[in-house]
Amino acid sequence: MTKTLSLNALSLNRLGVSVGIPLAAVLLALALGALLVLAIGVPVGEALAAFADGAWGSDYAIAASINRALAFSLVGFGFVLAARANLTNVGGEGQIAVGGMLATAMSLYGGAAQLPGPLAWIAPLAVAALGGALWGALAGVLKAKAGTNEVISTLLLSFIAVWLLYWSVQSEALLRQPMNNSATLPESLEIPELTRLPLLTGDAGFPLHVGLPIAIVLALVVAVVLARSVFGFQLRAVGLNPVAARKAGIPLTRSIVAAMALAGALGGLAGGFMLQGDQYVLKAGFSSGYGFDGLVVGLLARGSIPGVIAGALLFGFMRSGGINLEMSANVPTALVGVIQGLIILLLAAAAFWIERKESAR
Amino acid sequence: MSPEILAVFCGSTVRLAAPLFLAATGELVSERAGVLNMSVEGMMLTGAFAGAVGSWATGNPMLGLIIGVIAVIPVALLQAFLSNTLRANQIVTGIGINILVLGATTLAYREIFGARSRSEIPGLAKWAPPGLGELPVFGEALFRQTWLLYLGLALIALTAWVLARTALGLSIHACGVAPKAADKSGLSVTRTRYAAVLFTGIMSALAGCFLSIGDIHTFTEGMTSGAGYLAIAAVIFGNWKIGRTLLACLLFGAATALQFQLPALGIEVPNALLIMLPYLLALLAVGGLVGRQTAPAALTVPWRA
Numbered sequence: 001m002t003k004t005l006s007l008n009a010l011s012l013n014r015l016g017v018s019v020g021i022p023l024a025a026v027l028l029a030l031a032l033g034a035l036l037v038l039a040i041g042v043p044v045g046e047a048l049a050a051f052a053d054g055a056w057g058s059d060y061a062i063a064a065s066i067n068r069a070l071a072f073s074l075v076g077f078g079f080v081l082a083a084r085a086n087l088t089n090v091g092g093e094g095q096i097a098v099g100g101m102l103a104t105a106m107s108l109y110g111g112a113a114q115l116p117g118p119l120a121w122i123a124p125l126a127v128a129a130l131g132g133a134l135w136g137a138l139a140g141v142l143k144a145k146a147g148t149n150e151v152i153s154t155l156l157l158s159f160i161a162v163w164l165l166y167w168s169v170q171s172e173a174l175l176r177q178p179m180n181n182s183a184t185l186p187e188s189l190e191i192p193e194l195t196r197l198p199l200l201t202g203d204a205g206f207p208l209h210v211g212l213p214i215a216i217v218l219a220l221v222v223a224v225v226l227a228r229s230v231f232g233f234q235l236r237a238v239g240l241n242p243v244a245a246r247k248a249g250i251p252l253t254r255s256i257v258a259a260m261a262l263a264g265a266l267g268g269l270a271g272g273f274m275l276q277g278d279q280y281v282l283k284a285g286f287s288s289g290y291g292f293d294g295l296v297v298g299l300l301a302r303g304s305i306p307g308v309i310a311g312a313l314l315f316g317f318m319r320s321g322g323i324n325l326e327m328s329a330n331v332p333t334a335l336v337g338v339i340q341g342l343i344i345l346l347l348a349a350a351a352f353w354i355e356r357k358e359s360a361r
Numbered sequence: 362m363s364p365e366i367l368a369v370f371c372g373s374t375v376r377l378a379a380p381l382f383l384a385a386t387g388e389l390v391s392e393r394a395g396v397l398n399m400s401v402e403g404m405m406l407t408g409a410f411a412g413a414v415g416s417w418a419t420g421n422p423m424l425g426l427i428i429g430v431i432a433v434i435p436v437a438l439l440q441a442f443l444s445n446t447l448r449a450n451q452i453v454t455g456i457g458i459n460i461l462v463l464g465a466t467t468l469a470y471r472e473i474f475g476a477r478s479r480s481e482i483p484g485l486a487k488w489a490p491p492g493l494g495e496l497p498v499f500g501e502a503l504f505r506q507t508w509l510l511y512l513g514l515a516l517i518a519l520t521a522w523v524l525a526r527t528a529l530g531l532s533i534h535a536c537g538v539a540p541k542a543a544d545k546s547g548l549s550v551t552r553t554r555y556a557a558v559l560f561t562g563i564m565s566a567l568a569g570c571f572l573s574i575g576d577i578h579t580f581t582e583g584m585t586s587g588a589g590y591l592a593i594a595a596v597i598f599g600n601w602k603i604g605r606t607l608l609a610c611l612l613f614g615a616a617t618a619l620q621f622q623l624p625a626l627g628i629e630v631p632n633a634l635l636i637m638l639p640y641l642l643a644l645l646a647v648g649g650l651v652g653r654q655t656a657p658a659a660l661t662v663p664w665r666a
Contacts, residue, residue: 036468040468142647146647148648148649148654149656149661152593152597152647153647153648155590155593156640156643156644156647159587160640160644163637163640166633167634295456296453332467334465334467334468336464337461338465339464340460340461340464341459341460341463344454344456345439345457345458345461349443351447351449352448352449
């Protein structure tokens with residue numbers, strides 16, 4: 001009896017550490033952000049109102065924030081999955097770019113719109129995920145075969161993908177829309193109606209799309225795979241001690257490549273969501289920072305899927321609010337960058353105390 | 362290719378490689394000591410911004426340069442504190458600092474300059490080594506550069522000498538390869554790594570100042586646009602050796618300079634591919650296709666005494 005009680009107290013304490021510290025960090029960063037708003041000379045109330053309005057002030061704003069959060073959460077799930085094998089996937093940005101490019105190609109020129117029923121939007125998503133998987137697997141192969149540090153390779157692959165994306169929308173031979181005059185923008189055509197992700201309510205005023213249920217299912221799948229499956233166990237074994245894992249007969253190369261490929265697939269899917277769910281047009285700035293935000297969400301979640309969801313929602317609402325901050329209150333969006341940076345650094349610093357508490361147990 | 366075009370090409374290669382030289386040398390020292398400074402991008406941006414503001418406010422680019430270097434110290438100390446004292450994940454802290462600095466400099470730039478964003482910022486003077494500057498064709502195009510470039514080259518030569526020939530260089534190497542042994546022999550790993558990160562900061566600030574007050578005499582939001590990551594790529598491509606790192610910077614500079622030269626020669630290569638080239642080369646290098654790469658054994662591993 002006393003044993004269960006103390007166990008409960010322990011897990012409550014652990015909950016306090018894993019929720020309390022991040023919450024404190026977020027609040028502290030927001031307070032510092034408010035001070036900055038004051039320093040700029042904008043009334044805090046006005047800035048807050050503009051932020052809230054952009055983040056959750058209307059049905060449209062709420063849906064846009066959640067749609068953003070979906071992309072962050074997918075990259076975050078991928079990060080957590082790879083992290084289980086002690087792999088750090090810094091490549092979300094590139095995987096999103098690859099996913100976005102392939103989803104565009106499939107939607108515009110791959111005949112996706114002619115496919116029957118929901119296949120019209122599922123096929124581009126699948127191609128996006130596949131492309132992301134290959135992009136991620138590349139880093140996995142380099143890691144397993146050449147011992148290349150995956151932090152470095154995924155970072156380099158991100159830059160390569162971002163410039164490939166830039167090229168693809170600059171070149172008419174690739175994805176750029178046909179140039180009718182010199183003012184034709186360097187971006188793709190709009191993707192056909194049928195290839196867009198269906199809206200859950202069918203109402204463009206509340207454009208929450210079918211990516212939400214997909215992401216929820218994926219969250220459950222990733223959580224179950226990590227906690228209950230043989231593959232999840234193998235990943236953890238590889239992460240904890242690759243030498244022992246190999247001795248125990250776990251295929252090292254295959255586990256590493258599979259982990260990176262799955263993380264990449266989730267990143268590619270995030271790119272598909274962004275293109276088919278709310279942007280509809282491929283532009284050079286398509287992936288701007290989404291992969292890095294997703295990476296940070298994954299990092300801050302410290303291996304927990306609910307943590308990824310919480311962080312993704314936070315970042316999704318912050319981004320939407322920040323955009324409105326600039327439009328209605330004349331506070332540069334850059335403020336959100338400052339707050340995000342502060343949150344990341346505060347949490348990175350807090351990890352020190354969290355780990356000390358955990359190891360003290 | 363006519364000698365004139367070649368001279369202009371060489372000149373712009375060196376000019377574009379110069380900030381990479383500085384930042385990559387700084388990054389190299391810190392990586393050799395075991396700290397992967399992803400924040401080199403943010404450090405460069407800090408230097409570029411503070412240097413520009415300082416130069417604009419005082420009307421003196423030399424003071425601007427000094428202010429740029431001073432401004433980077435808190436940023437470098439933050440990185441050093443997080444990664445060495447709190448043993449935080451070096452990638453997280455680096456990206457966090459980059460996001461923070463990009464936001465902070467953008468915000469501050471709009472506040473300080475606002476409508477005055479077109480106002481002239483005094484820049485560093487150009488200088489050519491006596492004799493070389495008078496060479497036909499190449500003298501003007503290649504050797505007449507911002508004097509900071511020559512100061513930078515001297516600093517890099519000094520760094521190479523320290524790394525290769527002094528006890529300090531040996532300590533740095535030991536901290537990155539075998540921190541435990543270094544600690545046993547009475548060396549303070551933490552202190553060495555703090556100093557290495559601080560050195561990266563100063564070199565990156567000089568690199569940033571080269572961009573803002575050395576090269577284009579203005580500041581634009583996020584003007585480093587990935588140069589810091591390029592510096593990291595150069596260190597990797599250079600296999601953590603200073604000579605090869607500098608060569609990599611030169612190669613990256615040449616790839617960037619080609620963007621402006623190729624159209625003049627009537628060759629159409631998409632810009633994006635040339636900008637991508639350095640990253641692709643670095644990837645091939647770390648993939649083992651350009652010889653075996655060996656990173657310092659304790660790179661990114663926090664030290665616990």
